[in-house]
Amino acid sequence: MKRLKNVLVTVTAATILLLFGLALRPMETTKAKKPNIIFILADDLGYGDVGFNGQTKIKTPNIDQLAREGMVFRQHYCGTAVCGPSRAALMTGIHTAHATVRELSEWGLNGKPADLTPSDVTVAKELKRAGYTTGIIGKWGLDEGGTTGNTLTQGFDYFYGFKTHREAHHYYPEYIWKNKDKIPLPNNNCAEKRGTYSNDTFAEEAQTFIQQHRSEPFFLYLPFTLPHNELTVPADSRQPYENLGWPKQPMQVAHYHHDPDGNLAYAGMVSRLDRYVGQLMAELIKQHLDENTLVIFSSDNGPGYDKGFFDSNGPFRGGKLQLYEGGIRAPFVARWSGTIKPGTVSDHASAFWDFLPTACELAGVQPSAKIDGISYVSALLGKPKSQKEHDYFYWEINEREGPIQAVRMGPWKGIKLYEKPFELYNLQDDIAEKNNVADKHPDVVAKIRTMMTQIRTDNPEFPLTKRKALY
Structure with a gap:
């Protein structure tokens, strides 16, 4: 009998230890797992072009849902008021007082390609150190010379899109880049607006990237080119805005092959961008990744098209190419189901150069280069008292x-x-x-x-x- 009691005690203890271990293991795994990071970047989208910042004419239900399910920053700034240097600040954590890219190539003193250099440390390089798979799908714009700025030498494992900012000016391009290969699109014709709409393929590629890397931590940089000039979009995206009595905005065709009516095209482009956001979020939910993925949505600079009809700059003055608030204050929303409290608003003042240290903190590494940015993780987690603030911002x-x-x-x-x-x-x-x-x-x-x-x-x-x- 004593021997039987000893056996029962041993079995019971082992069972308790096993159950305790099984109960503990998922918690440890969840705690240790690094979050996926997706940064969706619009091109020339104004602060006021989204519903959560007051837009009434253009419908952005999927982007607005991000805001309802996440946190809106009211004081978030771009890198500057034009695409190339603004994106460089986002990628390197360095603002335009110190950056290697401070203007587009054609505005440099000698017209040299404005590219990232081998010494630049991008957020992709930092996340690679932390074990992330990294991808960029869309407009890069930091490889104007085709040398040191190449995405694959700047920390990305995969690239699909436009290397230069001028390639990104057309929505039915003759070719697109995949890693280092130029992929011809023989059925495309810019002037006739025929073939594959480039941003449709970006959305499809993004969903494929998520599917392929669902079992490992990944960073996906998704810079769409909407709603940048040229103003053109497939008819199904314009259709909801037709026959609303809007004033027509005739467009002249030159370098850009615009649609005839700029207002219809612009609204349709923003709505198509919103559609892509909905597709991306649906894919994350389908892959059971939405609770372990931080999704950020923003824009590279202020609006370049609107002259007042859409109130694209919201309550602010100015737009693209100007350093008034309308040119540099960006729409910004961050969603991370189960971690960021839904429906919250932050007044924390932040900028593009804060993204790199934020990503590093989430990945568990320290930035390896001197930067200007400050992580906004505490703000995202609803801890404003522990959030460090900037002494100044420079553009x-x-x-x-x-x-x-x-x-x-x-x-x-x-x-x-x-x-x-x-x-x-x-x-x-x-x-x-x-x-x-x-x-x-x-x-x-x-x-x-x-x-x-x-x-x-x-x-x-x-x-x-x-x-x-x-x-």
Whole structure:
């Protein structure tokens, strides 16, 4: 009997240990598993072009659902007010005071290709160190010279899309890049708007990427080209906006093969982008990945098309190529089911150069290069008290109206335009930047002017001098 009791005690103890181990193991696995990261980037989409920021004419139900299920940032900034350098800031964590890419190639002093260099450390390189599979599908725009900026040497395992920003100007391109191969699209014709609509393939490729890498941590950078010029979209996306009595906006065809009516095309393009977001989220749910995937949606700079009909810049002044808030404040929403509290709003001030340290923190690694960014993980997790804040934000641009510099420091926003009086705005009281108060606060102006000089490092290709595009 004693022997039987000892056997029972041993079996019972072993059973308890086994059950305890089984119960503990899933928790440990879940805790240890690194989240997938998807960054969806629109092109020239304004702050006010999405429903969650007040858009009423254009319907964006899927993007708005991201906002309902995640967190909206009200004070998120692009890298600058034009695509190439803005995207460089997103990828490297470095703003335009220090970046190797500060303008598009044609606006550089000598017209040299504005590419990332071997010394640049991208978020893809950092996540590769953390064991992630990395992919970019869409517009890269940082390999203008076809050398050092190649995606496959900048940390990405897979690339499908446009290497340069000019390739991305057309929606029915003659070819597309897949890794290092140029894939002809013989049935496409830009002028006739015939063949495969490029962004449709980006959405399809993104879903395939998710399917192929569902069992490993992945980073997917998904920069669509919608709704950038040229303004054209398949008829099924324009149809919901026809016969609404909208004013027509005739478009002239030159470099861009626009549709006849710009308003219908623009609305349809934004809605088609919204459709892609819905397809992507459906795929994540289908693959049981939505609870372990952080999805971020934003735009590379302010709106380039709208002149007021859509209120694309929301309550702000200006748009693309300008450093007023409308040119650099971006729509931003982050969704991570089960981790980010649904339906929340953050007033944390952040910028594109914060994405790299954020991704690194989520992946469990430290940034390996000196950067300007600050991780916004605490803000995403609803812990504003532990969220570090920026002392300042810096932007510059040198296209058309340039050179222009801007610095935000707390509520103050200083803008230095070429051969014009210095402008100072208190964003806390004047979000639309209507009242220049530079004369009333000379001490603040002096401080910001000094910062503009001290923060910036020289780059011989991008001096702060007046110039014209070289081509």
